[in-house]
Amino acid sequence: KHGLTTREQKAALLGICGGECWWIPKEGGHIYSSPDRLLNTFQSTFRGNRALAEKYTNWKGSKADFFKFIYAPENNGKRLGHTDPNDGAKFYDRGMIQLTGKSNYERYSALCGKDLVNNPNLLVDDITTSAEVAVLFLKDRVKRTTPPSAHPGYFEAAARAVNGVFEIEKKRRLYEYFYGTAAPETFQYHVKDAGAEAPSSYSGRMGQQIQGGRIPVDGHGVVMGFCDPNGKYPLKPGIYQQDSNPLARGFGAS
Numbered sequence: 003k004h005g006l007t008t009r010e011q012k013a014a015l016l017g018i019c020g021g022e023c024w025w026i027p028k029e030g031g032h033i034y035s036s037p038d039r040l041l042n043t044f045q046s047t048f049r050g051n052r053a054l055a056e057k058y059t060n061w062k063g064s065k066a067d068f069f070k071f072i073y074a075p076e077n078n079g080k081r082l083g084h085t086d087p088n089d090g091a092k093f094y095d096r097g098m099i100q101l102t103g104k105s106n107y108e109r110y111s112a113l114c115g116k117d118l119v120n121n122p123n124l125l126v127d128d129i130t131t132s133a134e135v136a137v138l139f140l141k142d143r144v145k146r147t148t149p150p151s152a153h154p155g156y157f158e159a160a161a162r163a164v165n166g167v168f169e170i171e172k173k174r175r176l177y178e179y180f181y182g183t184a185a186p187e188t189f190q191y192h193v194k195d196a197g198a199e200a201p202s203s204y205s206g207r208m209g210q211q212i213q214g215g216r217i218p219v220d221g222h223g224v225v226m227g228f229c230d231p232n233g234k235y236p237l238k239p240g241i242y243q244q245d246s247n248p249l250a251r252g253f254g255a256s
Contacts, residue, residue: 004137008150009181011140014157017177019098019136021169027125027132030095030102032068034059047077069094073103082106097125097132099139099164113138139164154178154185 006015019025034040037055041048048055061068073079073090082103084090093104101110104119111118114134118124124131143163148156157177161170178184 004134004141006137006141006150008156010153010156011150011160013177013181014160015136015140016180017157017173017175018140018161018164019133020176021173022100022165023098025098027097027127027129029065029126030069030100032061032065034061044072044078046081047072047074065094066091079103083108092122096122098136101125101135101139109142110135110138113142153181153183157181157185 070091083105
């Protein structure tokens, strides 16, 4: 519908949305277990003020009050188009790509034809709207100098445009799974201003060992058959076993 038709574009979209929310639209979380995470994630809000970050660690108040502070016009909200003190409580992270900020809600309302400004929860409650906004975001934000057929360059540009290094390794594995071919071994996703918790770069191929499992690829790096992108399944005890319930096969509980 919107022109994301190449294999690279489709695989990038699927991989990024999977890494953000496993393809189920959601709201952004507001419980952070350490002040360091808050200091790194919202640098322009806390500005190194650890005491303030500790106040908002394991926040016991409402989600609205948390984001009202985090995305206040004098904090992170300024770059998001927030002018009213309550904008942060309304235009926080939602959807398949965690759309954030009043200016983004206004822009993608116009592009998708839905009133996200007055109905921001459409990004969570209506999966079609959430998916369409994700498509429009990639079409709108990926640099025009990045060819839509570039592998893995298009994915790199799209991932950076959506949410930088957040879950980048998972997104990368999912992208390669849907694309069907691993990126070159020399490829590295370089991270700019990532914060203390993020790696300086990520490199790897889907054929490598991942969480105890191995992604099956042929001699050309093409994924063969079904495989779990996280490398967890199939579990070893279940290999070569029937999938019918043991009780139905005459085995008692042990």
